[in-house]
Amino acid sequence: MTEQEIYDIKKQICEIGENLWLRGMVASNDGNISVRIGEGLFVTTPSGVSKKYMTPEMMITMNAENKVVGEPNGFKPSSEFKLHLKCYELRPEVNAVVHAHPPIATGYAVSRVPLDGYNMSEAVMLLGSVPVAEYATPGSDEVADSIAEFLPYHDAILLANHGAVTMGKNLMTAYFRMESVEQVAKTTLVSRLLGGAQELPKDKIDELCDIGKNYALRHPGYRKYS
Numbered sequence: 001m002t003e004q005e006i007y008d009i010k011k012q013i014c015e016i017g018e019n020l021w022l023r024g025m026v027a028s029n030d031g032n033i034s035v036r037i038g039e040g041l042f043v044t045t046p047s048g049v050s051k052k053y054m055t056p057e058m059m060i061t062m063n064a065e066n067k068v069v070g071e072p073n074g075f076k077p078s079s080e081f082k083l084h085l086k087c088y089e090l091r092p093e094v095n096a097v098v099h100a101h102p103p104i105a106t107g108y109a110v111s112r113v114p115l116d117g118y119n120m121s122e123a124v125m126l127l128g129s130v131p132v133a134e135y136a137t138p139g140s141d142e143v144a145d146s147i148a149e150f151l152p153y154h155d156a157i158l159l160a161n162h163g164a165v166t167m168g169k170n171l172m173t174a175y176f177r178m179e180s181v182e183q184v185a186k187t188t189l190v191s192r193l194l195g196g197a198q199e200l201p202k203d204k205i206d207e208l209c210d211i212g213k214n215y216a217l218r219h220p221g222y223r224k225y226s
């Protein structure tokens, strides 16, 4: 990747950070974003800076050992970068990770209720089910380990009593998944107020998952049918 390409990625991270803030998916200095820029090399957002007010110069280059690469720029990486590294380690095709606290989806995470009702056709097709990983202290090794069992099957995971993490082959895809998680959470909440969502029949879910494959996406994660 050229210097210019890396700079463009840093600019895009700032843009996505601003979108997260504008859409209320992060408050204060919440959340973090990263992009893979080479073999074992990543760019990530600085700790302690609002996602609204980041500049490309604040971005930090990290290696797969969670160490800063290059000259210090006065900013520290988030302690939650370990969570991102786990995604890159277990999902080689993933090139971007977004972590945020979208309020409705985080409400589900706090209540430890997965978003796994197969009732919104396009969400079944494009997002799949969103499980809740076991609670662990933010920034700890345990929080990274908590998502490991879900990573092979899910592109979006709720972190119990914390927030959400999404990933994709590029940053736009990872970010859009975060938007989708919040949208599904909102709709699911409204459907509960209206008497509960009607789940699609299994053959229709299979059909949607097949169409999802045509979008070159990972097969959406099924929750187990009982």
Ligand SMILES: [Zn+2]
Residues within 6 Å of the ligand: 030, 031, 080, 099, 100, 101, 138, 162, 163
């Ligand atoms: Zn967080």
